Every structure is written in C-alpha cells, then in structure tokens.
Amino acid sequence: MAVDSVGSAVVVGVDGSESALAAVRLAAAEAARWHRPLRVVHAFIWPTLHSPVTPGTEGPADGGLRGQARQLVTAAVDQAQAVAPGLEVTGEIVDGAPAAVLLDASTDAALVVLGDRGMGGFTALVVGSVAVTVAAYARCPVLVARGAVDPHGPIVVGVDGSEVSRRAVEFAVRTAARRGATVLALHAYRHPVSTGPGDMQPLVYDESQLHEEEQRALAESVTGLTARYPEVSIRRESVHARAPKALTEASRTAQLLVVGGQGRGELTGLLLGSVSRSMLHHSHCPVAVVRA
Structure with missing residues (x-):
C-alpha cells in the first residue's frame, strides 16, 4: 500500500516517551502535507498480560493505568x-502489544510513524525493537523519527x-x-554484482567501466519520474x-x-535488509x- 491510497490515514504510535512525541510532530506535519487524517494510537498491553484487574490498573475513568493512557493520547x-x-x-x-497493534493498523494506513525508542527501551539501544519489527513487517511505508x-x-x-529500491525512489x-x-x-x-545464480565476480575489472555501468543503473532507477514530477530536482550520485557508510554520511x-526494505543481492527470506536495518540504527535524520 502506498501513501497515495485513497482514504487512508497516517498512523502514529505513542507511549508517552519523548521519542513518541517527536514522532507525533513528524506525523502531523506529514499528514498535513498529504491532506490525510492523523490517527494517534496507544497500545495498552496490560490486558494481554492476563494479570488480575485491580483499581490500580483499570481504575476509574480518570485514574489507573488506562486513565494514564487516555491522558497521554489526549x-x-x-x-x-x-x-x-x-x-x-x-x-x-487499542489493547495489545505495540508492534502487533501498529502492524495491524498498517494494513489500511497510508503511513505508520513511530519513535526510534519507546519508554520500555534500554537507553543503550540505538533503536528500539518495536521500530525494527514494524519496519520489517508493515504493509505500508514506515517513518521512524530519529x-x-x-x-x-x-x-x-x-x-x-x-524493485524495492525503485519503489523507495518513487516514494x-x-x-x-x-x-x-x-x-x-x-x-x-x-565491485561488480552477480546477476544470477552461479555467477562469479571477476578477479580483475575496469574501474572506469564499472563506474559507467553503475551510473547507467542509477539513471534507470529514476526513469520517468522527472517527467511525472517536473517540479522536483533529482540529483544522482x-x-x-x-x-x-555512504547513506549515514549523507x-x-x-x-x-x-531506503528500501530489502536490497539487491540480499536473501529473499529477509524481511528487513542489512542496509535498511543499519540506517534505523545510525541515520542522523528521520528514516x-x-x-510495499
């Protein structure tokens, strides 16, 4: 599903953390640009833990954990x-674990936005497990605020x-x-990339010829987009x-x-490629x- 799907909303996950609030600001700006409604979602995990419900957990409408959840959503x-x-x-x-709730919301969303770390994340982790999981399995593009x-x-x-890269370029x-x-x-x-099973990379290759071939591949990736979006200046490098390393620096x-979720040459069984996973950890701007 793409951002231009008719009627779909931008979904943002919140948990009360500073990272989530940054995601809300990013999601609001993006929803306004795309003229989309914004759906703020908080995953309330307590009922899924099968723990006894007490006044301290559910509590009155303005108290307890669910009351706190309402306050942070508001x-x-x-x-x-x-x-x-x-x-x-x-x-x-929404009752459920954060990753599961956001993945379910992604089935009819234009875009899912979330922070790179939640309240439950260890401060030593560069990016939270929820962000990685949602980026790997979501049915729509995922925007991580970092x-x-x-x-x-x-x-x-x-x-x-x-093919995934071409979709990323169009996005x-x-x-x-x-x-x-x-x-x-x-x-x-x-260096030269194998084009099929059993292909061997040459031990010696012409660097200038390789650069020209890679330039042609890059040019093909933006074919047609300049005509469709003449107002956008596209620079190729x-x-x-x-x-x-190159993307982190840029x-x-x-x-x-x-980034595309999975790149050329990566195993088809991988739902999140090594490059996209690395960018979730090391990018200096939102990713x-x-x-899909």
Missing part, C-alpha cells in the same frame, strides 16, 4: 493539532537497482514534491563505497532518508523504510 492529539491546526486528528487506545531534520536539506534515497520523489524539496538519489557500490545534512 496530550499527543493536542500536540498534533498544535503542529498542524485544522488537521483531522483522532486518538484511541536524529535531526535539516529543513533545507535534500531527501536522500538509497538506490541499488532492485522519495513524491514526498519531495509535497515538501518542495530536492532529491539526492545515492548509489553506493563496491554514484560512489565507490559501502552503502551504510543523512547528516538531509531532511529525510529513504522512511519502503517495502
């Missing part, structure tokens, strides 16, 4: 409306020639059109480097980093992971 809704006055915002509490946003920076998208260009931003399509390569001055 605060998140208020913050979203402050960021984007006039935006249609709803808030709800790092800082350079409003004047480009939208950087990683390109590797795969980046459409997003840039809404934001009035430029796009940097960045392709990092190390091909570098001889490891993809995670994210320092970007307003958004977009969008596009799988």
Whole structure:
C-alpha cells in the first residue's frame, strides 16, 4: 500500500516517551502535507498480560493505568493539532502489544510513524525493537523519527537497482514534491554484482567501466519520474563505497532518508535488509523504510 491510497490515514504510535512525541510532530506535519487524517494510537498491553484487574490498573475513568493512557493520547492529539491546526486528528487506545497493534493498523494506513525508542527501551539501544519489527513487517511505508531534520536539506534515497529500491525512489520523489524539496538519489557500490545464480565476480575489472555501468543503473532507477514530477530536482550520485557508510554520511545534512526494505543481492527470506536495518540504527535524520 502506498501513501497515495485513497482514504487512508497516517498512523502514529505513542507511549508517552519523548521519542513518541517527536514522532507525533513528524506525523502531523506529514499528514498535513498529504491532506490525510492523523490517527494517534496507544497500545495498552496490560490486558494481554492476563494479570488480575485491580483499581490500580483499570481504575476509574480518570485514574489507573488506562486513565494514564487516555491522558497521554489526549496530550499527543493536542500536540498534533498544535503542529498542524485544522488537521483531522483522532486518538484511541487499542489493547495489545505495540508492534502487533501498529502492524495491524498498517494494513489500511497510508503511513505508520513511530519513535526510534519507546519508554520500555534500554537507553543503550540505538533503536528500539518495536521500530525494527514494524519496519520489517508493515504493509505500508514506515517513518521512524530519529536524529535531526535539516529543513533545507535534500531527501536522500538509497538506490541499488532492485524493485524495492525503485519503489523507495518513487516514494522519495513524491514526498519531495509535497515538501518542495530536492532529491539526492545515492548509489553506493563496491565491485561488480552477480546477476544470477552461479555467477562469479571477476578477479580483475575496469574501474572506469564499472563506474559507467553503475551510473547507467542509477539513471534507470529514476526513469520517468522527472517527467511525472517536473517540479522536483533529482540529483544522482554514484560512489565507490559501502552503502551504510555512504547513506549515514549523507543523512547528516538531509531532511529525510529513504531506503528500501530489502536490497539487491540480499536473501529473499529477509524481511528487513542489512542496509535498511543499519540506517534505523545510525541515520542522523528521520528514516522512511519502503517495502510495499
């Protein structure tokens, strides 16, 4: 499902953490740009633990854990409306574990937004398990709030020639059109890539010829998008480097980093590729992971 699906909302997960509030602000701005309603969701996990219900857990309407959950949802809704006055915002509490609740919401969402770490995450972890799980299994693009946003920076998208990568490039260009931003399509390569089972990489290859071939692959990844989005300036850059290192460096001055969920040459059984997982941990700006 893509961001332009008719009638679908932007969904943001909240848990009361600072990371979640950053996600709310990011989600509100994005929903306003796409003219979408915003759905604020809090996963209330207590009922799933099969623990006895006591006055301290459920409590009266204005007390107990569920009352606290209502308060944090209300605060998140208020913050979203402050960021984007006039935006249609709803808030709800859904019983269940955070990852499961957000994955269920992704089936008919335009975009799922969440923070990189929740209240239950260890501070030593760079990115939380919920963010990784949702990015790996969501049925729509996932936007993870992390790092800082350079409003004047480009939208950087990683390109590797795969089908998922092409969807990521289109997502980046459409997003840039809404934001009035430029796009940097960045392709990092190390050496010739095998094109089929049993192919062997040559022991010796012409570096200049390889660069030309990689440049052509990069150009093909944006074919047709310039005509469809003439208002968006798309700059292409091909570098001889490891993809995670090149994308991490580019994210320092970007307003958004977009990556495909799984890249060329990665095992088809992997739901979240090594590059996209690395960016969730190391990007200096918000990261969008596009799988579907």
